[in-house]
Amino acid sequence: MKIYVCVKQVPDTSGVVAVNPDGTMNRAKMPAIINPDDLNAMEAALQLKEKECATVVAVSMGPPQAGEMMRELLAMGADEAVLISGREFGGSDTFATSQIIAGAIHHLGIKEEDLILCGRQAIDGDTAQVGPQIAEKLHLPQVTYATEIIKEGNTYTVKRALEDGYMSIQVKSPCLITCIKELNEPRYMTVEGVFSADEKPLTVLDYEALKDEPLIETETIGLNGSPTNIFKSFNPPVKGKGEMFVGSDKEMAMQLAEKLAEKHVI
Amino acid sequence: MILDQKHLRFQKLCRQFAETEFTKDLLDKLEETGDFDWDIFRKMSKYGFCGVKIPKEYGGAGGDYLSYAILVEEFARVSPVLSIYANTSNSLGGGPLMLAGSEEQKQKYLPPVARGDKIMVFALTEPGAGSDAGGTTTRAEEQADGSFILNGRKTFISGAPVADYCIVFAKTDPKQKGSRGISMFVLDMKLPGVSLGKPEHKMGIIGYPTCDVIMEDVHVPADALVGKKDKGFGYAMQTLDGGRLGMAAQGVGIAQGCLEEAVKYSKERKQFGRPIANFQAISFMLADMATETEAARQLVYHAAELKDAGKDAAMACSIAKYFAAEAANHVAYKAVQIHGGYGYINEYKVERFYRDARIVPIYEGTSQVQQMVISGMLLK
Numbered sequence A: 001m002k003i004y005v006c007v008k009q010v011p012d013t014s015g016v017v018a019v020n021p022d023g024t025m026n027r028a029k030m031p032a033i034i035n036p037d038d039l040n041a042m043e044a045a046l047q048l049k050e051k052e053c054a055t056v057v058a059v060s061m062g063p064p065q066a067g068e069m070m071r072e073l074l075a076m077g078a079d080e081a082v083l084i085s086g087r088e089f090g091g092s093d094t095f096a097t098s099q100i101i102a103g104a105i106h107h108l109g110i111k112e113e114d115l116i117l118c119g120r121q122a123i124d125g126d127t128a129q130v131g132p133q134i135a136e137k138l139h140l141p142q143v144t145y146a147t148e149i150i151k152e153g154n155t156y157t158v159k160r161a162l163e164d165g166y167m168s169i170q171v172k173s174p175c176l177i178t179c180i181k182e183l184n185e186p187r188y189m190t191v192e193g194v195f196s197a198d199e200k201p202l203t204v205l206d207y208e209a210l211k212d213e214p215l216i217e218t219e220t221i222g223l224n225g226s227p228t229n230i231f232k233s234f235n236p237p238v239k240g241k242g243e244m245f246v247g248s249d250k251e252m253a254m255q256l257a258e259k260l261a262e263k264h265v266i
Numbered sequence B: 001m002i003l004d005q006k007h008l009r010f011q012k013l014c015r016q017f018a019e020t021e022f023t024k025d026l027l028d029k030l031e032e033t034g035d036f037d038w039d040i041f042r043k044m045s046k047y048g049f050c051g052v053k054i055p056k057e058y059g060g061a062g063g064d065y066l067s068y069a070i071l072v073e074e075f076a077r078v079s080p081v082l083s084i085y086a087n088t089s090n091s092l093g094g095g096p097l098m099l100a101g102s103e104e105q106k107q108k109y110l111p112p113v114a115r116g117d118k119i120m121v122f123a124l125t126e127p128g129a130g131s132d133a134g135g136t137t138t139r140a141e142e143q144a145d146g147s148f149i150l151n152g153r154k155t156f157i158s159g160a161p162v163a164d165y166c167i168v169f170a171k172t173d174p175k176q177k178g179s180r181g182i183s184m185f186v187l188d189m190k191l192p193g194v195s196l197g198k199p200e201h202k203m204g205i206i207g208y209p210t211c212d213v214i215m216e217d218v219h220v221p222a223d224a225l226v227g228k229k230d231k232g233f234g235y236a237m238q239t240l241d242g243g244r245l246g247m248a249a250q251g252v253g254i255a256q257g258c259l260e261e262a263v264k265y266s267k268e269r270k271q272f273g274r275p276i277a278n279f280q281a282i283s284f285m286l287a288d289m290a291t292e293t294e295a296a297r298q299l300v301y302h303a304a305e306l307k308d309a310g311k312d313a314a315m316a317c318s319i320a321k322y323f324a325a326e327a328a329n330h331v332a333y334k335a336v337q338i339h340g341g342y343g344y345i346n347e348y349k350v351e352r353f354y355r356d357a358r359i360v361p362i363y364e365g366t367s368q369v370q371q372m373v374i375s376g377m378l379l380k
Helices: A036-051 A064-076 A094-108 A130-137 A191-199 A249-262 B005-021 B024-033 B038-047 B065-078 B080-090 B095-100 B103-115 B232-268 B280-308 B314-344 B349-357 B367-379
Strands: A002-007 A009-011 A032-034 A055-061 A080-084 A115-119 A142-152 A155-162 A165-172 A175-179 A202-205 B120-123 B139-142 B148-158 B165-171 B182-188 B194-196 B210-220
Touching: A002 A036, A002 A064, A002 A094, A002 A130, A009 A064, A032 A036, A032 A064, A036 A055, A036 A064, A036 A115, A036 A142, A036 A175, A055 A064, A055 A094, A064 A080, A064 A191, A064 A202, A064 B005, A080 A094, A094 A130, A115 A130, A130 A142, A130 A175, A142 A165, A155 A175, A165 A175, A191 B005, B005 B038, B005 B065, B024 B080, B038 B080, B065 B080, B065 B232, B065 B280, B080 B120, B080 B232, B080 B349, B095 B103, B095 B120, B095 B182, B095 B232, B120 B148, B139 B165, B148 B165, B148 B182, B165 B210, B165 B232, B182 B210, B182 B232, B232 B280, B232 B314, B232 B349, B280 B314, B314 B349, B314 B367
Parallel strands: A002 A055, A002 A115, A055 A080, A080 A202, A115 A175, A142 A175, B120 B165
Antiparallel strands: A009 A032, A142 A155, A155 A165, B139 B148, B148 B210, B165 B182, B194 B210
């Protein structure tokens, strides 16, 4: 059984977002991290691996610098890492990215018992589109926003978070599941993993390796082939601070009513 | 020195772990109770920190001295006392066996120590034999069957209250003078005749308990002897040589922690209408702190690199320990000074760092002993 975990290296948006004069993000000025939701996907894969015999393969598309991120995933416990990297892929939007990643997974082979795990969304684009699009391209069933994954044979029972509750869905492998942070607490790298990460296989798939993949249309990848273009990015204006009331329900209701009356809302 | 990818990755792991797991609540609890915290120790063990420098064939990660120094530095940057939790097995605890243990001894003791299932500590100091370890009076009398009877008292033994095993140095041949005729033993702390003194109340590194170990007619088997009989003092000195690298790294971590706190505070704290960082009196102190910290770090990394290359590093380790221990104290002093009255209040991190820093020029060879080692090598 193989578990593919799709990961993305993203700029750390918890600090200040650096923007270039042309409106695009200045990634060089922001520290690169592993997309947080993807770490939940990796943790889920490693937990499944501990229960059953599985090979965990981390898959990412990105520049060569993302190689060190792949080593970190190997140090967490992934068995193999595949970095899809090539100038031709640069600037891809979600539509282009998902074809390339789907093509790469198809190239690596997906069997009946295999699973693909993704993070819900990346913190740089926040689209939550790549995971579902990969599933569509590969004609696989998908379950998004997983907060619990239980495996029995080739059947997965997934608890899927909704805004006002959850739903339980059963799905057969091969399938794709996107994970949210409530699913688990990602582990650190291990000491042993850090020291042995350089000995584990890290494969780079470039344009040459993937150009004949039937799932990839070479004219709809990269910056020029992508249907979406970024017009402008900017730091949103800081909102005013909220006010917290303390006390019993009645006291808080009184305070709220006073405030609203003050502002002539009521 | 520029760290390579592997060491950078290891540094990242240590930093991430320390920053996330060594919470204020945990650090306050250690300070209040003075007790060993088993939960954080188990978590460290689970991730493999206790076995960083123990070879792979004995259950460790087989890391080098540089990794070991990075581990202690990064942990000490957040909590000097918790850096000792992960240090002992890689240093004075596991070190003597890695140095002189037989294959059977290594197989028996090192894997559980590397996993953190067992704790092994080091007992050299006696009430009357500190810097002058040659003055050891603990006695080991060999019996006809090759076993030994141990009698004596070891003092200030870090970790003794929680230890399963203790590396003990005892005089096997009283006819030999000074540092000769001393042997090294691995003592099972559960043996009849082994008892502990009361836990000491220390100025700093509170939360890693320290007490005396008393041996009264303790019968240890022949295979408790580690290395050659009567050659223990040499093993002790060699172990301490590596150990002082770790304590030098602890000094660097403390200095770095103090520096970061001082930089942050001096930007926030306003006096005379502006942040105190804008006063040259403060900013020059910060510059001195950064300079001493970085110099200490480079000495430590260099000594580690020499050891990893298999070169003679005794002098480099002493220089690093001497400089880093003193630097930690200079930097901690200035960090408290920059904080003013707040630095004297135990709610502020620098107050604890200041007390913790004070042990570094004392244990594993005082600064004066390092001066003796360094000058001795210069003048021989």
